[in-house]
Amino acid sequence: MxxxxxxxxxxxxxxxxxxxxxxxxxxxxxxxxxxxxxxxxxxxxxxxxxxxxxxxxxxxxxxxxxxxxxxxxxxxxxxxxxxxxxxxxxxxxIHKVPMAEFAISSIMQVSRQTKQLFKNEENHKWDRSVRMQEITGKTMLVAGTGAIGQEVARLAKAFRMKTYGVSRSGKQLEFFDENVTPDEMKRLLPEMDYVVSVLPSTPETKDFFTEEHFKVLPDHAIFLNMGRGSAVSNEVLFNAIQSNEIAHAILDVVEEEPLPLDHPFWDMENVTITPHLSGISxxxxxxxxxxxxxxxxxxxxxxxxxxxxxxxxxxx
Structure with a gap:
């Protein structure tokens, strides 16, 4: 053979x-x-x-x-x-360990204003007025409850988060306080501090996140996509950020990869871009x-x- x-x-x-x-x-x-x-x-x-x-x-x-x-x-x-x-x-x-670590570390970096701190360091600026946030006790929704999503939820529990999962079946799984189907997701979004997408690329998941979803999220919410860029269109996400419907977007994946050099995401303060590397180990x-x-x-x-x-x- x-x-x-x-x-x-x-x-x-x-x-x-x-x-x-x-x-x-x-x-x-x-x-x-x-x-x-x-x-x-x-x-x-x-x-x-x-x-x-x-x-x-x-x-x-x-x-x-x-x-x-x-x-x-x-x-x-x-x-x-x-x-x-x-x-x-x-x-x-096999990606569950590095990707879950990426999710938690990225959320922590945004919450602890790492972007601003690095900028201040480069400019030799000693500024103790930078506003820090904690992630402990917050709420997280994970779209995609396979091995990666479950590991993200498991790590989130170390920070005493309330975790919600979204899957096609809505089947109850360990480390999630509640699991729902996509049709039920919208009712949960107004309470979410973090939304993490680990959805695969299928016809069912294309443009999964819509304008309506971002409109009902609280304006302090952080959206992280490390599944596939097709889960949300750049236009929908750009409008949500521009309209201050969410506080920050962490994008390890985007619709078109590499992200074009002239795309506005690169220069937006409340967007973090990484080059599809969350699963690298x-x-x-x-x-x-x-x-x-x-x-x-x-x-x-x-x-x-x-x-x-x-x-x-x-x-x-």
Whole structure:
């Protein structure tokens, strides 16, 4: 069985895989340009997902399983994959630690006026009148209650926050005081201090946050988006900030990435921009490949209980 990597992995990880699965044939490439020549013989493909196209899927005559070493699936050619009945799994859940830490640290930095303090430091300005806020005892709504959302809520509980989750099912989950469906979300927004979006990119989540949502939020609320930029349009968010409907927006993701150099978000005092890095961690590959290894054992044994099996019709 040929197991093809278009995802670049370290020599340490390559050696570990070859030692652990010595009976399998591994083809390690640094990108899809290199890997494309081996696609026709590959039974398993390990990729970051963004390098696949319908044409490439068409050339993968023996392909039965795609392991995506990321959680985002929005650029996958699912129609072509579905037609060939290819199994897809991903690395969902590995981002929960870095992204939850990012969420809490970003909210704390805004609440403790870090932006202004850095500016004062640069200007050698000793100003003790900067107004500080506490996050302890506040209320937080998390849109998206998967592994990342649950970890955000767990950390928020360390600050004695009241936490609310929003999901398609509204299913009750640990670390949330209440979980609701999207239709029920609006009634909670007037009480929220923080809104954190970790929504994936799907047709259901496009433009999830609307003008109405921002209008009912308290004007001191902080909005953080680290899921996908498509969850809220730049125009809606810009208008909400300009109208002082919210106090601050923390944007790790935006509609168009990279954010254009001339976009007004860059120069707005109450907007914090980071370049889609909330999930970055030195442990990323190790965690992703641990899921792959477990699934490879299952695959070799002709099992069916794969970790993070993707519903191709929904894209997640």
């Amino acid at each position: 040929d197991i093809l990597f278009s995802a670049k992995v370290s020599e340490r990880h390559r050696d570990k895989l070859k030692q652990q699965f010595s009976k399998q044939s591994f083809i390690f490439c640094d990108n899809m340009v290199e890997a494309e020549h081996h696609l026709a013989s590959a039974e398993v493909l390990v990729t970051y997902g963004e390098d696949l196209t319908e044409v490439l899927i068409g050339t993968a005559e023996r392909l039965k399983w795609i392991m995506v070493l990321s959680a985002g699936m929005d650029r996958m050619p699912f129609t072509a994959i579905n037609k060939k009945g290819i199994l897809v799994t991903n690395a969902r859940g 030195p442990h990323y590959q190790t965690r992703a490949l641990e899921i792959f290894e477990q699934n490879l054992h299952i695959y070799i044994q002709n099992g069916t209980n794969f970790i993070n099996k993707i519903d191709i019709t929904r894209g997640y």
